[in-house]
Amino acid sequence: MTEAMIRGLDFTGVDINPLAVLVCEAKKEIDHGADIEKAASLVLDALAKDRQDSIDVDYQNREKWFSNESAEYFSKIRRAILKVDEQGARKILWAVFAEIVRLCSNSRPSTYKLHIRKPGDRVGVEKISALFRSHLDETVERVKQYRSLISDRGENQPLATIICDDIRRADLNSRSDRHQILVTSPPYGDNQTTIPYGQFSYLALRWIPREDLPRGFHEMLLANTHSLDSASLGGSVVNSDAKQDAMRAISSTFDQFVSVAIGSDKEKGIRKVSSFVYDFYEALKHIREECNGHAHWALTTGNRTAVGLTVPFDEICRDIISSLGGRSLVSLKRCLPVKRMPSRNSMGVMITTETTLVAEFS
Numbered sequence: 272m273t274e275a276m277i278r279g280l281d282f283t284g285v286d287i288n289p290l291a292v293l294v295c296e297a298k299k300e301i302d303h304g305a306d307i308e309k310a311a312s313l314v315l316d317a318l319a320k321d322r323q324d325s326i327d328v329d330y331q332n333r334e335k336w337f338s339n340e341s342a343e344y345f346s347k348i349r350r351a352i353l354k355v356d357e358q359g360a361r362k363i364l365w366a367v368f369a370e371i372v373r374l375c376s377n378s379r380p381s382t383y384k385l386h387i388r389k390p391g392d393r394v395g396v397e398k399i400s401a402l403f404r405s406h407l408d409e410t411v412e413r414v415k416q417y418r419s420l421i422s423d424r425g426e427n428q429p430l431a432t433i434i435c436d437d438i439r440r441a442d443l444n445s446r447s448d449r450h451q452i453l454v455t456s457p458p459y460g461d462n463q464t465t466i467p468y469g470q471f472s473y474l475a476l477r478w479i480p481r482e483d484l485p486r487g488f489h490e491m492l493l494a495n496t497h498s499l500d501s502a503s504l505g506g507s508v509v510n511s512d513a514k515q516d517a518m519r520a521i522s523s524t525f526d527q528f529v530s531v532a533i534g535s536d537k538e539k540g541i542r543k544v545s546s547f548v549y550d551f552y553e554a555l556k557h558i559r560e561e562c563n564g565h566a567h568w569a570l571t572t573g574n575r576t577a578v579g580l581t582v583p584f585d586e587i588c589r590d591i592i593s594s595l596g597g598r599s600l601v602s603l604k605r606c607l608p609v610k611r612m613p614s615r616n617s618m619g620v621m622i623t624t625e626t627t628l629v630a631e632f633s
C-alpha cells in the first residue's frame with residue numbers, strides 16, 4: 272500500500288483480518304493528513320489527568336491475558352484515545368495501541384499463537400506507560416517522514432480502497448481499462464498450523480471499540496481466539512476431499528504431491544494442505560474474474576512442510592497462473608530475515624526462503 276501511495280497509484284487492499292485492515296486505514300489517514308500530533312498530545316494530557324480505575328472491556332478469559340492492574344491502565348489509554356474527535360486520528364492511535372497490547376499482554380510476544388508468559392515475564396504498568404509514550408513519539412516522527420516523502424506528489428492524491436472481507440468473495444469494483452498490479456503474500460498454509468494471524472490479532476481487537484474497527488467484518492469472527500483463523504484461507508477441512516480432487520485436475524505439481532502422500536500413507540495428514548491450496552486457487556480465480564484486463568501479478572510464497580513432505584507451493588502457483596490464462600515470467604528467491612518470523616512451523620521444519628513469482632496477463 273505504502274509503495275503505491277508514494278507513487279501516486281490508486282490502491283485496493285483486501286484482508287479478512289480487521290486488524291490488518293485497521294492498520295491500512297491508519298496509513299490512509301496518515302496520507303490524507305490526519306492531525307496525529309494534536310491527537311497524541313491530547314491523549315497524553317487525558318492520560319495524565321485520568322484518575323478512574325475501572326476496567327472498560329470484558330471478554331472470556333480477559334484476566335488470563337491482562338492482570339486487573341494492566342487492564343485498568345489499558346482502559347485509561349482507551350478512554351484517552353476515545354477523547355479524540357477525529358476518527359482518522361483515532362485509527363492511527365489504535366494501531367499504536369494494538370502494538371502495545373501485543374508487547375504487554377500476558378501472551379508471549381515471541382510467538383504468533385496465544386501462549387501465556389511465565390509469571391516473572393509479565394509486563395508492569397510503568398513499562399506499559401513508557402512503551403505507549405515511546406511508540407506514540409515514534410509514530411509522530413514516522414508520519415513526518417512519510418509526509419515529506421509524498422510532499423512532491425502534487426495534487427494527484429491516489430485513491431485508497433481498503434476492504435475487510437474474504438478475498439474469495441470481495442467486491443473489488445475494478446476498472447478494466449487500467450493495467451493492474453496484484454501484489455500478494457498469502458498465508459503459508461492453514462493459519463492454525465503455520466502463522467495464526469487471527470490469534471495474533473485477537474487480544475487487540477477485543478479492546479478496540481466496534482465503531483472504530485473496519486466496516487464489513489462479521490462479529491462472529493471474534494467469537495473466540497480461533498474463529499478468524501478458521502474463516503481464513505485453509506481454515507477448514509470441510510470438503511477437503513472434493514477440494515483435493517478439484518485441485519489435482521488444475522495443478523499437475525499438486526497431483527504429484529498428493530500421489531506421493533498417498534503412496535506413503537499420509538493422505539489424511541495433507542487434508543489441510545489440500546483445503547488451503549484450493550482456497551488459494553479460489554481466491555486467485557475470483558481476483559482474475561473481477562480484474563480481467565492487462566495485469567502483472569507478484570505472488571510471494573513459502574514452501575512449508577506437512578507430515579514430513581515439502582509442499583511445492585511455488586510450483587503449484589505456476590500451475591494456477593497458467594490455468595487462469597496467465598504466463599509466469601520469473602521466480603525470485605530470497606532468504607527470510609529471522610525477525611518476527613516463527614522459526615518453526617508445527618512440523619518442526621523451518622521455512623527459510625520465500626519465492627516471488629511474477630506473472631503476466633495480457
Ligand SMILES: C[S@@+](CC[C@H](N)C(=O)[O-])C[C@H]1O[C@@H](n2cnc3c(N)ncnc32)[C@H](O)[C@@H]1O
Nearest residue numbers: 286287288291436437438456457458468503504
Ligand atoms: C502473509 S500475510 C500477508 C499480509 C500482507 N497482506 C502482506 O502482504 O504483507 C497473509 C494475510 O492473508 C490474510 N487472509 C487469510 N485468509 C484470507 C481470506 N480468506 N481473505 C482475505 N485475506 C485473508 C491474513 O489475514 C493475513 O493478513
